Amino acid sequence: MKIEITARQPFFLSSVINSHGWADLPSFKKTEGGAELSYIFRMSNQQLAKLTISSIPGGVSVDYQDDIQPSLAAEITSAVTWMLALNDDFTEFYERAKNEPKLSHVEENAQGRLLRSQTLFEDTIKTILTTNTSWSGTIRMTETLVTKFGEPYPASDGDFSFPSPRQIATSHELTLRNKARLGYRAPYILDLAKQVDAGDFDLEGLKSPEISSKEVFKQLVSIKGVGNYAAANLMMLLGHYEYLPIDSWALKLVSEKFFNGEPIGSNEVEEVFAPWGEWKGLAYWLWNWSED
DNA sequence: GGTAGACCTGGACGC
């Protein structure tokens, strides 16, 4: 089956796929040389659907298997619209970026949308798995978590859904440590899964535009294993771009380009991007760090 | 409020 969804323009699917590393982590998979994206999607009735997302004029087309009830198409449309930020408006950011040579490329490339997973739970777990490790470590831990604790998509070999809160919550810390090699992150992830599964923490509710940025950030840093960097990263994914995900790489780049390589802290990074106000996270993320 | 040390893993490196 196939549905077509329009996107607010400008829009390039490839810009979303390559917006950050998420497309390299399951249950995403790049296809057609990175021009398309697939994702193992869990429907509200718990059935798995393999979505293949490709570009069409004005938006995207989403292919999935025929045994999905037609009435569930709206659910897929809504989810894909969220995951690809199809309705998000970057007009103001583009207007400001026109006057900054280091950002003059963003509108013509339709940059700004950051690829999201189906749930904030999945994005939060993945973000915790980016902390205090290399990117190859993040990929390894995510792949192991998905293949050991996720659900295999029946009609394919090797595709799994991202584990639900319950699938992780019913596991054990030692299992997560030893089977998924999550190390000290295991108790954090288990604790979050248990809270979400029990309904004690409405993580998905943080997607609501009704909640202030400050409150969303406060809730995110209350999660064990989510510090300032991880929370800021999640804020960006949620469309709150006034937060800067300052990691060691950010400190290195900003030090080299703005402070002659002198040691700096997060205050200096904030200071450099402060003029971008509510867009400073995106300004940092999309900044052209090459020499000219 | 600021800081030091522990946490855990994989990769790089020297022997």
Place this chain on the structure above:
DNA sequence: GCGTCCAGGTCTACC
């Protein structure tokens, strides 16, 4: 092949 060191954020205890 083995041992050692290091990088990567967050938490906790301590000042």
